[in-house]
Amino acid sequence: MEVVICSSYEDMSRLAAKAVADVVRRKPNAVIGLATGSSPLGLYAELIRMHKEEGMDFSRVKTFNLDEYVGLAGDHEQSYRRFMNKNLFEGINIDIANTHVPDGLARDYARFCREYEEKIKAAGGVDVQVLGIGTDGHVGFNEPGDSLASRTHTVTLNEQTIKDNARFFEKESDVPLFACTMGVGTVLEARKCVLVANGKKKAKAVAAMIEGPISSMCTASALQMHNDTSVFLDEDAARDLKLADYYRWIQKHKPKAPK
Ligand code: GLP
Numbered sequence: 001m002e003v004v005i006c007s008s009y010e011d012m013s014r015l016a017a018k019a020v021a022d023v024v025r026r027k028p029n030a031v032i033g034l035a036t037g038s039s040p041l042g043l044y045a046e047l048i049r050m051h052k053e054e055g056m057d058f059s060r061v062k063t064f065n066l067d068e069y070v071g072l073a074g075d076h077e078q079s080y081r082r083f084m085n086k087n088l089f090e091g092i093n094i095d096i097a098n099t100h101v102p103d104g105l106a107r108d109y110a111r112f113c114r115e116y117e118e119k120i121k122a123a124g125g126v127d128v129q130v131l132g133i134g135t136d137g138h139v140g141f142n143e144p145g146d147s148l149a150s151r152t153h154t155v156t157l158n159e160q161t162i163k164d165n166a167r168f169f170e171k172e173s174d175v176p177l178f179a180c181t182m183g184v185g186t187v188l189e190a191r192k193c194v195l196v197a198n199g200k201k202k203a204k205a206v207a208a209m210i211e212g213p214i215s216s217m218c219t220a221s222a223l224q225m226h227n228d229t230s231v232f233l234d235e236d237a238a239r240d241l242k243l244a245d246y247y248r249w250i251q252k253h254k255p256k257a258p259k
Contacts, residue, residue, distance in 0.1 A: 001210060001223060002230040003247040005238045009198050013042025016130075016232040019194045021050055023128040029060040031120075033129030033187070034088070035140070036065070036080045039196045040130055041087060048091035058094040062123050064116075066131070066140035067181035068102040070109075070154060078168050079104055102152070102180040109180060113152040117186065129190035133197050136160045137205040137218030141181035148214070148222045150183030184222045193229040195220070200236040207240035 006012035020043070024030045034040075050056035065080055074081035081101040089099055100119060106112035120126060131139050136158065142150065143158050157165075157179055166172040187193065197206050209220040210231065223229045238244055 001226075002250075003210060003238075003241070003243075004230060004232045004251055005241075005244060005248055006232055006234055009042055009234050012196055012198060012232045012234050013040075013046050016040075016194050016196045016230075017043045017046035017050065019192075019230055019232075020128050020130060021047065021056060023192060024056065024058070024061060027127060028057060029062070030127040031062045031064065031123045031125065033126040033131075033182070033190055034063050034065045034084060035130045035132045036067070036083045037132040039132035039198060039202075043130065043194075043196055044088040044091075047088065051092040056092075058092045061094055062098045063094070063100060064120050064123070064126060064182075065099075065101040066129075066187075067179055068104045069176040070104055070178035070180055071176045072104040074101070074104065076104070078174075104180070106180070109154050113154070113180065116152045116182075120186070126190035128192045128194060129187055131187070131193055131195040131220075131223075133195060133202060133205050133209060133220050134161055135164055135201055135205055137208050137220050139184065139187055139195075139220045139223070141179040142184050142187075142219040144217050144219065146184065146216060146219055148216055148219065149185045151186050152180070152182050154178055154180050184219050188222060188226050190226075191228065193223060193226055195223070195229065195231045196233075197231070197237040198234040200239065202237040203240040206231075206233060206237050207242075211242055 068080045072079040136144055141155050143155055162175045165175050169175050208218040212221055214221045214224050
């Protein structure tokens with residue numbers, strides 16, 4: 001895992017966006033996996049800036065989102081479809097037909113999940129997957145205890161996640177109890193992963209992900225088994241890392257490192 005400790009949220013967002021943009025520059029029809037939450041907002045703002053100011057082209061890009069709340073229609077204020085339209089898709093020249101977010105109102109989830117996996121495969125697989133991390137160490141909505149081999153499935157959100165996400169809803173009881181998420185196994189098949197985490201609330205989960213044992217108690221720790229994952233952190237999120245100085249040392253010497 002490459003760990004990049006950044007001086008600020010802005011710096012983190014800029015470097016993570018560059019990692020995603022590099023993939024799109026090399027492969028204009030790239031498939032991007034996307035995450036919601038407040039962490040990647042700066043990354044998405046930077047991609048919009050690159051499109052507007054530098055002509056970054058998304059016209060051939062396809063996207064697949066990690067997850068969606070079960071029970072929310074795509075036009076619901078708090079749906080992840082709405083989040084993506086508002087915070088990324090409306091700001092770039094992507095064809096909305098090429099964007100995929102799990103359906104919050106699927107009638108048959110077993111079938112929906114199978115078909116979502118098939119669509120990802122038919123698109124050629126995910127070239128770069130954007131990720132955040134929950135305070136309980138989840139990626140997507142893969143809660144502690146979930147299988148590290150899971151594919152797209154429905155989950156029952158735990159109380160911590162419901163509490164964490166209540167800030168976006170009027171009241172805690174409005175947060176849906178169920179979600180549909182790509183599995184950890186799905187995420188691990190992405191060719192590259194770019195994870196962003198900021199703030200001291202994430203420090204424990206970040207340390208468990210990078211330096212803890214690989215365990216379903218922190219589903220993000222499965223990324224230790226992925227061979228091209230870059231984690232971009234601000235100082236607060238990095239503060240519990242035992243090897244922080246070594247990660248800084250690696251980045252300092254990176255320009256001279258053998259290719
Ligand atoms: C949600 C999403 C995750 C996201 C996490 C962290 O639960 N399902 O994909 O990574 O929240 O969110 P935030 O970035 O707002 O802290």
